[in-house]
Amino acid sequence: MTIIQKITLVRYRNYDISSFDFSAPVTCISGPNGSGKTNLLDAVYYLCYTKSYFTGHQHHVVQQGMDGFRLEGVFDRKGTGETICCKWKQGKKEISADNVPYERIADHIGKHAAVMIAPDDMALINDGSELRRKWVDSILSQVDKAYLEALLQYQRVLLQRNAWLKQQAFNPDPDRVTLDFYDEQLARNGAYIYERRTRFLEAFIPLLHDFYGKLCNGREEITLVYESDLAVKSLAGWLKEGLRQDLQMQRTLRGIHKDDWQFMLGGALVRRFGSQGQKKSFLFALKLAQYAYLVRELGYKPVLLLDDIFEKLDQHRMESLLRIIRSEGFGQVLLTDTHPDRVKEAFGKEAELGFIYL
Numbered sequence: 001m002t003i004i005q006k007i008t009l010v011r012y013r014n015y016d017i018s019s020f021d022f023s024a025p026v027t028c029i030s031g032p033n034g035s036g037k038t039n040l041l042d043a044v045y046y047l048c049y050t051k052s053y054f055t056g057h058q059h060h061v062v063q064q065g066m067d068g069f070r071l072e073g074v075f076d077r078k079g080t081g082e083t084i085c086c087k088w089k090q091g092k093k094e095i096s097a098d099n100v101p102y103e104r105i106a107d108h109i110g111k112h113a114a115v116m117i118a119p120d121d122m123a124l125i126n127d128g129s130e131l132r133r134k135w136v137d138s139i140l141s142q143v144d145k146a147y148l149e150a151l152l153q154y155q156r157v158l159l160q161r162n163a164w165l166k167q168q169a170f171n172p173d174p175d176r177v178t179l180d181f182y183d184e185q186l187a188r189n190g191a192y193i194y195e196r197r198t199r200f201l202e203a204f205i206p207l208l209h210d211f212y213g214k215l216c217n218g219r220e221e222i223t224l225v226y227e228s229d230l231a232v233k234s235l236a237g238w239l240k241e242g243l244r245q246d247l248q249m250q251r252t253l254r255g256i257h258k259d260d261w262q263f264m265l266g267g268a269l270v271r272r273f274g275s276q277g278q279k280k281s282f283l284f285a286l287k288l289a290q291y292a293y294l295v296r297e298l299g300y301k302p303v304l305l306l307d308d309i310f311e312k313l314d315q316h317r318m319e320s321l322l323r324i325i326r327s328e329g330f331g332q333v334l335l336t337d338t339h340p341d342r343v344k345e346a347f348g349k350e351a352e353l354g355f356i357y358l
Contacts, residue, residue: 001301001331002112003076004044010070011063013039024354026333026347030340031358037336040356041116041305044334047073047084048114048303049138050095050105058088075112077300084112106152110142113302115291117284117309124286125279126271129260136261139290140196143297147196154189157182158257166250174247187236190256194230197259200293201226207292212285215320222270222282225262229254280313284321292329301331308336310346322346 004022009015014036029037038054042061045053052061062069068089075082087094095102102108124131141148161182168174205224212222229238238254239246246252263270263282270282294302304325310318325333326347337343340355347353 001077002114002303003332004047004073004112004303004334005076005081006074007040007043007047008070008072009040009043011066012043012069012071013061013063015039015043016063020356022332022334022354024352025331026335026351027354027356028340028343029334029336029356029358030338030343032338035358037338037358038118038307040358041307041334041336043071044073044303045114045116045305047071047075047086048112050086050093050108053116053118054120058091058093062088077112082112084108106145106148109148110145110298113142113294113298113300114305115287115294115302116305116307117287118307119309119312121283121287122279125263125274125283129258132261133257133259136197136200139293140200142294144196147193150189150192154186154193154256157185157189158252158255161186162251165246165252169247169250179243183236183239186239186252186255187234190230190235193256194228194235194259197228197256198226201261203296204289204293207289208285211288211292211324212281214324215281215285215317220278221266222285223264225264226259227262228256228259230256277314277317280317284317288324295329301329304330304333306333306335308338310335310337310342318346326351 006019006021008017008019010017014034020040029040031037042053046061052058055061068087071086073084075084083098085094085096085099093105095105095108097108097111124135137151141151161179164175164178164182168179201224208224209222212220229235235255239252242254263286265274265278265282268274270279274282291302291304306325309321313321324330335343340357344353
C-alpha cells in the first residue's frame with residue numbers, strides 16, 4: 001500500500017508554513033469550519049496527482065497575496081520511502097522525486113494513488129457528462145500510460161481540428177490535406193480510448209455491484225451504461241460524414257469527447273429518479289469500486305481521503321461504510337470531521353486512530 005507519513009505545506013491555501021505527521025492507519029483531521037481541514041486533504045491529493053482535487057486553476061491554491069506554493073510529502077510503499085515535492089511559482093510547475101525533477105509530469109501519475117470522497121462529488125451523478133469523462137479518464141490514466149498518451153494526443157488534435165474548422169468554415173475550397181491528418185490522428189487515438197473505456201466498464205461493474213450491495217444490503221439493481229458514438233460506427237466514418245455540419249458549427253460534433261456514462265438504478269436514471277439516500281449510496285459505491293479497481297490494477301492500496309462525509313450520512317450508511325473501509329481491502333485513511341468524539345465512537349475503542357487538531 002501507499003502510505004503518506006509526513007507532509008509540509010508552504011503558502012498553500014490558508015497554510016503559511018505547516019508540517020503534519022500521519023502515524024496511525026486512520027487519521028482524523030479535526031477543527032472548526034474554515035480551519036483548513038479540506039485544504040490538508042487536498043494537499044495530499046495534489047502530491048499524488050500534481051493538481052488540486054477541487055479546482056483546475058493553480059493560482060487558486062496559492063495563499064492569498066503570494067506568487068507560489070510548495071508541497072513536500074514523504075511516502076512509503078513496500079518499506080521504501082520517497083519524498084515527493086511539488087512547486088508552483090508564477091505559472092511554472094515543477095515536480096521531483098527524491099530531489100530528481102521529472103522530465104514529464106505525466107510520468108508521476110500512478111506512482112502514488114489516492115481516492116477522494118467529498119461532499120461536492122454528488123455532481124458526478126447530477127451534472128453533465130464532462131465530469132464523468134474526467135472521472136473515468138483519471139482512473140484509466142493511472143493504470144495505463146498508453147491511455148494517457150492517447151488521451152493527451154486526442155485532446156491536442158481536437159483543438160487543432162476545431163481551429164481548422166473555424167478558419168475554413170467559409171472557404172469554398174478548404175485544405176483537405178491538413179484535415180485528413182487530423183482525422184487520422186483522432187480516429188486512431190479515439191479507437192484506443194473507446195476500447196479501453198469499454199474494457200474498464202467490464203471490470204468495474206462487478207465491483208460497483210458488490211459495494212452497492214454491501215451499502216444497501218443488496219436490495220436494488222444498479223448498473224452503468226456506456227454511451228459512445230463509436231458504438232455505432234468508427235470515428236473515421238463520423239468525421240467524414242459529419243464534415244459539413246462540423247464546418248457549420250465550427251467544432252467537432254462526434255467523437256469520444258462526447259462519451260457519457262448513465263448511472264442506472266432499477267432501470268431508471270439515478271440523477272432523475274433516485275432519492276438523496278440512493279444517490280449517496282450510488283456515489284459511495286462508485287468511489288469504493290474505484291478504489292478496488294486501482295488496487296487490482298496498480299498492485300497496491302491507495303490512500304483513502306474522506307472529506308466531511310459523516311456529517312451528511314445517516315446511521316445505517318455510516319455503519320456500512322465503516323465496515324467496508326476497516327476491512328483488509330483498504331489501507332491508510334485520512335478523514336476530516338468537526339467532531340472528533342463522533343469519529344472515536346464510530347470507529348470504536350479498539351481502532352488505532354490518530355488525530356490532528358487545527
